[in-house]
Amino acid sequence: MYPEEFRYTKEHEWVTVSGDIATIGITDYAQKELGDIVYVDLPRVGDAVVAGKTMGSVESVKAISDIYSPVTGEVVEVNATLAEAPETVNRDPHGEAWLVKVKLADPEEINRLLSAAEYQSYIEATQR
Amino acid sequence: MRYLPHSDDERRQMLAACGLESEADLYRQLPPEVRLARPLELGPGLSEYEILDYFRARAAENITGYPSFLGAGVYSHYRPVLVDVVLSRGEFLTSYTPYQAEISQGTLTTIFEFQTLMCQLTGMEVANASVYDGSTAVPEAALMAMRLTRRERVVAARTLHPEYRQVLRTYGRSQGVEIEEFGYHPELGSADLDELAGKVDDRTAAVILQRPNFFGVIEPVREAAEIAHRRGALLVVIFSEAVSLGLLAPPVEADIVAGELQSFAISPSYGGPFAGVIATKERFVRQLPGRLVGQTTDAAGNRAFCLTLSTREQHIRREKATSNICTNQNLIALAATVFMTVYGRRGLRELAEQNLAKAHYLAGRLPRRFAGPFFNEFVARSPAAPPEEINRRLLERRILGGLPLGRYYPELADCLLLCATEMSRKQDMDAVAEVFSDR
Numbered sequence A: 001m002y003p004e005e006f007r008y009t010k011e012h013e014w015v016t017v018s019g020d021i022a023t024i025g026i027t028d029y030a031q032k033e034l035g036d037i038v039y040v041d042l043p044r045v046g047d048a049v050v051a052g053k054t055m056g057s058v059e060s061v062k063a064i065s066d067i068y069s070p071v072t073g074e075v076v077e078v079n080a081t082l083a084e085a086p087e088t089v090n091r092d093p094h095g096e097a098w099l100v101k102v103k104l105a106d107p108e109e110i111n112r113l114l115s116a117a118e119y120q121s122y123i124e125a126t127q128r
Numbered sequence B: 001m002r003y004l005p006h007s008d009d010e011r012r013q014m015l016a017a018c019g020l021e022s023e024a025d026l027y028r029q030l031p032p033e034v035r036l037a038r039p040l041e042l043g044p045g046l047s048e049y050e051i052l053d054y055f056r057a058r059a060a061e062n063i064t065g066y067p068s069f070l071g072a073g074v075y076s077h078y079r080p081v082l083v084d085v086v087l088s089r090g091e092f093l094t095s096y097t098p099y100q101a102e103i104s105q106g107t108l109t110t111i112f113e114f115q116t117l118m119c120q121l122t123g124m125e126v127a128n129a130s131v132y133d134g135s136t137a138v139p140e141a142a143l144m145a146m147r148l149t150r151r152e153r154v155v156a157a158r159t160l161h162p163e164y165r166q167v168l169r170t171y172g173r174s175q176g177v178e179i180e181e182f183g184y185h186p187e188l189g190s191a192d193l194d195e196l197a198g199k200v201d202d203r204t205a206a207v208i209l210q211r212p213n214f215f216g217v218i219e220p221v222r223e224a225a226e227i228a229h230r231r232g233a234l235l236v237v238i239f240s241e242a243v244s245l246g247l248l249a250p251p252v253e254a255d256i257v258a259g260e261l262q263s264f265a266i267s268p269s270y271g272g273p274f275a276g277v278i279a280t281k282e283r284f285v286r287q288l289p290g291r292l293v294g295q296t297t298d299a300a301g302n303r304a305f306c307l308t309l310s311t312r313e314q315h316i317r318r319e320k321a322t323s324n325i326c327t328n329q330n331l332i333a334l335a336a337t338v339f340m341t342v343y344g345r346r347g348l349r350e351l352a353e354q355n356l357a358k359a360h361y362l363a364g365r366l367p368r369r370f371a372g373p374f375f376n377e378f379v380a381r382s383p384a385a386p387p388e389e390i391n392r393r394l395l396e397r398r399i400l401g402g403l404p405l406g407r408y409y410p411e412l413a414d415c416l417l418l419c420a421t422e423m424s425r426k427q428d429m430d431a432v433a434e435v436f437s438d439r
Helices: A030-036 A108-111 A116-127 B008-018 B021-028 B048-060 B083-086 B103-121 B132-147 B162-175 B193-199 B219-232 B243-247 B280-286 B314-319 B330-364 B385-396 B427-439
Strands: A015-016 A021-026 A037-041 A054-060 A064-068 A074-078 A100-104 B153-159 B178-182 B204-210 B234-239 B256-260 B275-281 B293-297 B303-307 B377-379 B415-419
Touching: A015 A108, A030 A054, A054 B280, A064 B275, A100 A108, A100 B234, A100 B385, B008 B021, B103 B243, B103 B275, B103 B293, B103 B303, B103 B330, B132 B153, B132 B162, B132 B204, B132 B234, B132 B256, B132 B275, B153 B193, B162 B178, B162 B293, B178 B193, B204 B219, B219 B234, B234 B243, B243 B330, B275 B280, B330 B377, B330 B415, B330 B427, B385 B415, B385 B427
Parallel strands: B153 B178, B153 B204, B204 B234, B234 B256
Antiparallel strands: A015 A021, A021 A100, A037 A054, A054 A064, A074 A100, B256 B275, B293 B303, B377 B415
16 A cells, blocks of 8 residues: 555655655545545745645645645655646545655655554554 | 524523523623723613614714715715615625525625626636725735745835725735835826836735726726736736726736725725725636635536635634635625626716716816826816815815825825716816815
């Protein structure tokens, strides 16, 4: 369910790193909890994001939820297709519906995040 | 939805549930020194007739029914009888916020009609369900432009209503808005576009321009839009005289159009309550503050209306809402809706034409200060007597004069802002001209 090569936050974001570029999205658990997603508000290319701080929001028919950046760095790419098709987040949260790509200020930062197994037990614990 | 007050029995039940004897027990925890220990000092009871008599006598001390040439943001227009007939219906007068669409279709339908009419008049694609008034619509529009552009500077025309500029500064102080002003052309009375071009830079979120401006002059919206857009800023067009929208081309070059609806059957009432509105392009709707009603279909496939995009609003979004200051003015906006419906497209144009014709008749008989094109307001120079003296002489003739401009524009201390509407009679306008030419 939760890809092994990803890292996770307790706020239900995932991140995967290639070189010094981190790709960020929200987890399958998050999209299920939110329900039908109707709008995704993302930072712009060039914006600075800080680990643990708000970088955007995701809106469903029943709630709006902040997206917290798992890492610190500069936004280098934004998934523009989500503006027209926010429902992609419900369909493929770990793949097609990535949100932003960030050039990492500190590639070591990612090691502080949860592993797939840790995230899995975290959400199981919260559901209990 | 109707508002029904609690019965005595319901009050007793609620008190019993709380374990209290009387309503006074609710205030038991207040320290005695802040509580009034004696009854209020009220006179002896009066009969209903005596009370009516007293207030009739007070009301008779007011000056009423004098012809007025005072505009400056609050205009003397006819209020069709139908407006109060609709407004006084309990379904509207005492209705609650239409959160529950299934029992609020009437209210929601009127709001949807309001938004639709405002879009038609302003040339915008989406309008909110109203805000407090024109003055508060200005900072809301400025803050909206700041969120959209992620910039913090606004450049406002000195020809924007001086009180609107004050409200902009009041909001701006606590919201980190950097406000700069640009002047007007000394002969035309319209915005000085060269000065504007010099003040718009890459930090400018919005250029704010009023049309017609405070002097009644029609501002060049297209040219101002070009200046703003060249540097990535938005153009906010403000109106304080909504009747002008019946005649002037919609300011489609603007990114946000906001204004005051008092002219649409809202009585002056010492300055309020009024209703304002903010309209914009659909791509900016996420940053539009205030309530929005949308069209949808119910479970049976019928056309229906409901509040929409509520996640912008404070009851959902809390501190991150597009505004925590605004609210809508449903009943007042309904007056504007009924007004627009009574007049209709052609009627509103005719009304605007009458305003234009009468103001131009009056202006033709007076020394005009500015040469720019104007709608139903204009600035007259009074070389012979101070503007306050002109007003005093007019009052002697049972006529309310205009606004002496020195209070807001020291350089125009010899000038009076005058307004003529469909209500202005020829004999009164001729009287104004006579008073001006008296030595």
